[in-house]
Amino acid sequence: MNNIKNNFIIMMIFALIVVCSGAVLAEDTVELKMWHAWTGQDAFAKEVLLPKIEEFQKNNPNIKLKIQVIPNDNYRTKLRTQAAGGQIPDIMQTYPGSEVQPLVEAGMLMPLDDIINYWTDDLIAKETLKAYTFNNKVYAIPAKVNYTHFAFYNKDMLQEAGYDKWPATYQEFKKMADKLKENDIVPISLGNKAKWVLQSVYFSTIADRVAGADFLDKVLAGEKKFTDPEFIKALNIIKELADNDYFNKDANSLNDMEMRQAFYQKRAAIFFGGAWDIGGVIENAKEQNMNVGIATFPSIVGAKSPQALSGVTGSAFSIRAGLSEAQQAAAFKFLKFFYSEETYTDLLRTGSFVPAQVPLPDDISPQFQSVINLVNEHQIAPVYDAVLPLDLIQIINNGLQSLTAGQMTAEELAQQMQDNL
């Protein structure tokens, strides 16, 4: 009986201590709400970014991060809608260019002037932060460079069609695709239900090359028009790929995951994807004993920037304007820790491209080394949906789908884009 009583008293005291210490902690603790879109399926998030966040929390028990993870497709919509209601978290992942611009213009984000010297110009070149710079102020620090265009091809399938090399020119590419079709193989696997794939992956690089890497800037400045022949030529390449039946027939009702599946299941010889696909392709190729090559779109006659490769910086965090002093200090501390030289080196190891100037680690995989060599042959050029205003993104995404479904001509789409500029 006595024993139980004693136990009870000990428990009460213990509970009291816990409650008190909690209260003491609460006084010094800074709480920061954080949103990001890394669900942890990709190597760069699983192995680098998410562990970094955990490590930060372990090292800083007095800074409490309340994290909400929202999958990529919904993240942008959610952030925009919440921002329209004036309710954004303290630290949030933001997307480059036209996506983050309205938040900046509404004064919702804090310029990083006070700490920007930590990165520029030794670690990151100021020019690299262009997509997050407005009025000479930087509003976010990116972790990665996402090249949105690579061609992944099944070497064995190409060989069967008589090609032991990736075709150098678009003319040759078409001949090869026709040959693949004769062999009853779908040349290109495409899943464009979500509508961004044709625009981000295909069209951005094709248009940057054909019409020139500076074309988009010139159009936005009023010096060029979407109805100019070079832009229509780029649109017609997409139309040609569809008209020649190089894509699988159900391209407009599959998502990008199903598109990759078809490639892995050897139902198609080629698929175009972004840098985010590289890790998965290398891994899957190993598992299934597939012989996969990585290239970019073959060269097009008359291209103005033949070496352009569409890419944009991403995985960036911004800070909300109007934080308390303690919160701001905590947020700065987090950014400095999160975007450190060590992070960028670790990211390189997982096969990601980084915006920072850090030396390549020695233990990098040979496959990734060859992709880096490939990228080094190219020049980074704008991704259309990172630069165009939001309503034009809708128009071009829908328009490219209409183009492939034979519901619209290149001239009509170009005119519609110009009208809505």
Added chain:
Amino acid sequence: MDHIYKHRKKLIYFGILPALLLYLAFVIIPILISARYSLVEWNGFSAPKFVGLNNYADLFKNSIFWRSLKNNLIVVFASVLGQVPIGFLLALLVNQKIKGQHFFRTIIFMPVVISAVIISLVWSMVFNYNFGLLNNLLKFVGLGSFIQNWLSNPDIAMFSVAAVIIWQFVGLYFIIFLAALQTVPNDVLEAAEIDGAQGWKRTLYITLPLVKDTILAAIVLCISGSLKTFALIYVMTNGGPSHATEVMAIHMYDNSFNAMKFGYGSAVSIFIVIFGIVLVTIVRQLFARFED
């Protein structure tokens, strides 16, 4: 007597009040706010700019909007002419004294309680061009020439989607009609039988008029449900290909939350409200005339 009635009326109003307040706060007032937003140009961040009826002018000039209205009407017709009659027939069948009545009732109602997203994913697989159940079945029975690109062909995608919508909601109307049929008194039916009304005649002249009000309610429900259809199509085709399956709700969503044109989006939603009211009024008028 008069006094008591008056007193009761007050009580009735008092009883309605909580529901009315909730309805006002979450339905009527948001509609009014939407109506106000439909008169401005607003991207969600900047200060709203008053533009009068410009958004509505844009709306009526936009061929994509007309296409979404047409697609929506396909859904309405498919639902009213599909869900209601099929649901009614099934209810008539199950209402017979047949074996396994409970089993059929559960099976037919099942799709209604499954989430729209799951239904969409399952049917996307059924419709898949390469390895979908439907095309494989056609091939198997030797109807290979009927194989279609069900969701990617802009000319038929809308009908494929409409078929799924019918499939999902038949169960709902089936349950409503079954409940109504079970309220039809047996002695009336027996009396009819004695008077010589058998089989179809009995259904047509006795059962149908007795459940007429339920049918009207079901049609009204069906129209309003079809006008706000969204999730199923959004997941299955995302409104594509080339706007072929874009209904008004998707048009509204894309414009408000992806293109950030909240004024235009509000104009679309106000149009949906007005269009719904008009459609339901027409149906009620038709029924009233039918009664005469």
